[in-house]
Amino acid sequence: MGETSELKVNANGHDEQKGKYMTFKSGNEYFGLEIQYVNTIIQLQPITAIPETEDYIKGLLNLRGKVIPVIDVRLRFKQPPLDYNDRTCIIVINVKSMMVGLIVEQIAEVVEISESNILPPPSIGRIDKGHNKYVYGIGKVGDTVKLLLDPDKLLNDEDLSVVESANDMNMEEE
């Protein structure tokens, strides 16, 4: 992953994008994001920390003139932090006209998962609520499984404070 790979993805989503997932590794699990959300993947870049924010919000990143917030997926999943290395990547996703960078340990591959291979997440035996919320399905690829993420929930749910402050900011901008 020495080079910056760019996936120029049309947000409208062509048919050929359907059922394709960008997978990445975090901890021992592989996660999948529907490819239509993914804007680009970049190498780790200097990030400007913002004081007084949640620890998983790493700060701001300058993506070709756009300032975007960056969150660390490991911290978001409440996994212990890991030092960044040259495999660490930032997946930039578009969610509801907002761009957010996700710091992930390692990019895996783009896989195709047909709908019949996606199972609802098992609700029994999972007490870890936080985890469950952003995972909306489990995709089977061969022998492995990928946890499919709902990016909207990944960014926003449970954090009412974030939503509130987002509203505040919007009002200010008006």
Place this chain on the structure above:
Amino acid sequence: MAEEFSTDGMLDIYLFENEQLLEQLQERVLEQKDADCFDEDSINEIFRTMHTIKGSSGIMMFDNITAVSHKLEDIFYYLRESHPDNVPHLQLVEHVLEVEDFISGELEKIRNGEQADGDSTGIVADLDQFLNQIKNGGEGQEAATPVAENVHEPAKQFYIAPVATSDSRFYKIYITFYPETEMANVHAYKTVYALKEVAEDILYSPEDIISDENASETIIREGFRILLQAQCSEEEIRQIIGVGYDIKEVDVYECKAEEFLQGFDFGENGPSAAERAIIDLNASVEEIESKADTAAKEGEVKEAPQPEKPKIAPGDFVIKSKDPGKRKTLAKDKKNDKASFISVNVSKMDQLMELIGELVISESVVLQSPDLNVPGLNLDNFKKESAQLAKVTTDLQDVIMSMRMVPLTNTFQKMNRIVFDVSRKLGKDIDFVMVGEQTEVDKNIIEHISDPLMHIVRNSVDHGIESKEQRLESGKPERGKVTLSAKTEAGKVWISVEDDGTGLDREKIIAKARKQGLLDETKPDSAYSDKEVYQFITLPGFSTNEQVTEYSGRGVGMDVVIQNIQTIGGTLEIESKPGLGSTMILKIPLTLAIIDGIVMEVGNSSFVMETGVIKQFIRVKEDMMIHEPNGDEYIMIRGEAYPVLRLGKWYGLDEYQESVEDGIMMILEVEDKKICLLVDRLVGEREIVVKPIPSYIKKVKGLSGCTQLGDGSIALILDAAGLIE
């Protein structure tokens, strides 16, 4: 300034807007030319378009455009209200396009600095005929049976107040038409139009010959009477009027100025002078206004051609012209000075600005590339070319910034209009002076200041300026004066509204504040500074005006003003001298997009502080510090104690300087509150492009945005007001 209605800038806007309207109109008409009739939407649209054009042309005094658009508006008004089903659609389309062409032609002339002198009478006549035709179900072509009265206000007509010269002569003209003449009003209008070329002042009866459809009957029955003040001879006038196929007789009498003043008195044929109310300029404003309302529908206040400078009725300053006939040269003044406009989506401009910002950064990355540091490399040519590149990118930045900057002219003109309206309604004489309206401000900011400014100006006129009687009593000139001025100072735009009225009543405000429980009862009244007292009037629900008028006194307004100003980072200062007037000063940032800032570092983070709030940089010694047991720190500088804020500690950053002697102090001042901020290092002063912090991140106190530095990294912009809190 207030002596004439300045059309600088307005003419360009007028042309731009109306050309756009016409373009849309044409598009819509052509879209439906093959249909059986216009649909409801289109009828409304065309009606609105014509109404707009009529209105703006009336203001700009392009009478022929006004006349034509008014007629077309009439037709569509009829279509809209009566839904006739026998309209020859194609003919209608032709008429609309004819009007469109005529107006476009006139606009083109104006644009080229020529006179908008196209003859509208033919088109007006055609349209009239067409209107009558559809009204009569297409049976007859008789013009003499008007059906529906037009309920709209008649086209506004403005008259140039005469400035008498010794050469002026006064004429009474009496034109009789043949009884079988059709559209006598159009012919009358034509005559008036022709006479306007030479007229210094012209008055005619019946007055409303364009929109009143009974006018042509009246004209045929009673004749058409004109009072004319001009410098030409009787012969010339006869020549101008000419005896056409439909004019039976033209009588021209020369008369004296006094007779001219008395108005229409043509013996037995004409109405008595009393019927045509002549306004006595010495009468009270109310009388003038009531007469003006009843007698002169056009809102015309007739001027007496006195040898000296004539007195002016309230509000006349707006339409008064310094030179007779100035109106005619209006377009010529703008000759070759045409500005063509293109409306661009602001988001595209933002995008462009972003890109240019990036370009600047990429440029510095390239020019400082470590690859260039190879020893022995000959970089002479490279350096020359890179200097050129730097110049171009700087120019680019300047251009994109200037694209966002708009002069305040239009906003000020709006205020002119408000003063005009309000002062007329209240019967106050007001001189409205505008200074520095060319000051340029970011477009986003202009949008935000228009409303607050309107409130302030209204307030000044309404309860700043006293009534005439009160003014005379207190030995002030009868005419009040309101000055609206703008200037750039200390990186901000100062817009002030100054009046020479009563000023604010400190006692009254204090009394009211006490009633509302806003005062600290333990403090004596004198403990409040004037500034503090005046700030009370900006609180919601606070009005010392006992009388609620149409414009002010309800206590809403000032608080809204303050809110609006604060959203754009501005402040409002109130100064007042009892009995002498008050001044409201708006201080607003030039632009929200770019600020001058000092870049500084704390630990590994970069911050930017707006240059304007930094009063001083200071290196301090440990022994200047005062530590309170609770952890608060102060510093004594030249006998003054300032609270100290360590930025690194405040934000819990890593690796910041612990010792005050290693860092540097900045004294910040916002609205008289001062604070010392300790940072590690200063980097330098930059012009920075302000970007909002993405809304995903919750608001952090003391941060107002972020920006990109030259090396592409992001610095956070500190908000001094937030830090001081």
